[in-house]
């Protein structure tokens with residue numbers, strides 16, 4: 001078998017497409033279609049579910065520099081040193097991985113890192129990069145110093161991950177073209193980029209991928225109620241609303257220790273105040289907003305209560321396996337694991353045991369349901 005190693009540096013996909021012979025074949029392998037594939041296909045797409053206005057407001061509320069970023073103080077300290085040192089050496093920052101529950105600010109950190117480094121941020125995600133060709137398209141369109149942000153990195157498939165390893169380690173894109181005896185490896189030199197990846201499910205990332213984040217792996221923590229209060233006051237100011245301290249407390253205690261939820265609830269309180277011709281958000285209008293939204297004083301929504309009540313009423317409080325629970329409430333397992341469960345565990349309302357999920361006495365108390373004896377719970 002003859003394996004030819006061809007090392008080329010190319011600036012654009014278009015230039016590659018113009019090349020003859022072997023290179024044409026490489027082009028076909030990379031893009032798997034005769035037509036030129038726009039790399040923006042694999043870049044961030046607007047989340048369909050979110051209304052345009054809400055999305056642009058989220059961007060407005062997002063902190064842009066360290067001084068505006070509240071919380072995660074340990075991560076901030078480490079990143080400031082890492083970025084400062086890389087800037088002094090005039091090198092790109094090393095690859096970074098952020099993990100933790102949704103809405104805690106992983107994307108925001110990527111934006112701040114890019115701004116601090118004076119780099120341009122290219123955004124993609126695990127599900128958008130389906131094939132090796134998609135990844136090749138994204139990587140070959142980067143420039144020196146760019147930061148590539150891959151959200152939901154746990155959804156990258158294994159073959160894509162394997163192409164990412166040498167890209168991260170040696171800035172080399174190794175592509176096998178053809179099959180059998182005529183197969184050849186083509187190596188493309190990539191620009192000096194930094195990868196910033198984010199995931200809500202670190203355990204699903206393969207160990208080889210994890211080990212290549214040489215800059216560090218950072219776990220984002222839930223925010224304290226005080227930090228969430230500061231975020232609400234800052235956001236209200238940006239939205240041009242005055243907000244009473246009692247309303248800040250009401251919103252922060254329902255924010256699931258999560259900035260994204262805090263900002264969402266603040267915006268709904270603002271809508272309510274606006275419709276009722278009030279120029280300030282007070283405790284009374286916040287309370288009415290939450291009644292309408294069916295959000296209780298701990299921030300539990302119908303979906304969360306459904307999980308707790310199903311565990312209690314159908315399974316005597318557990319233990320129940322995730323699949324069984326998901327089937328009982330007609331929900332998919334990933335939504336339970338990524339949306340409701342982290343917060344219910346944080347509140348101490350459910351526990352994950354080897355035999356399944358169990359409701360705690362604290363949850364019974366919150367729901368106003370008499371708790372069976374501890375023996376029956378186990």
Ligand code: ADE
Nearest residue numbers: 063068069070105231259
């Ligand atoms: N908005 C969302 N996350 C934030 C944070 N960590 N600090 C300030 N404002 C935010």
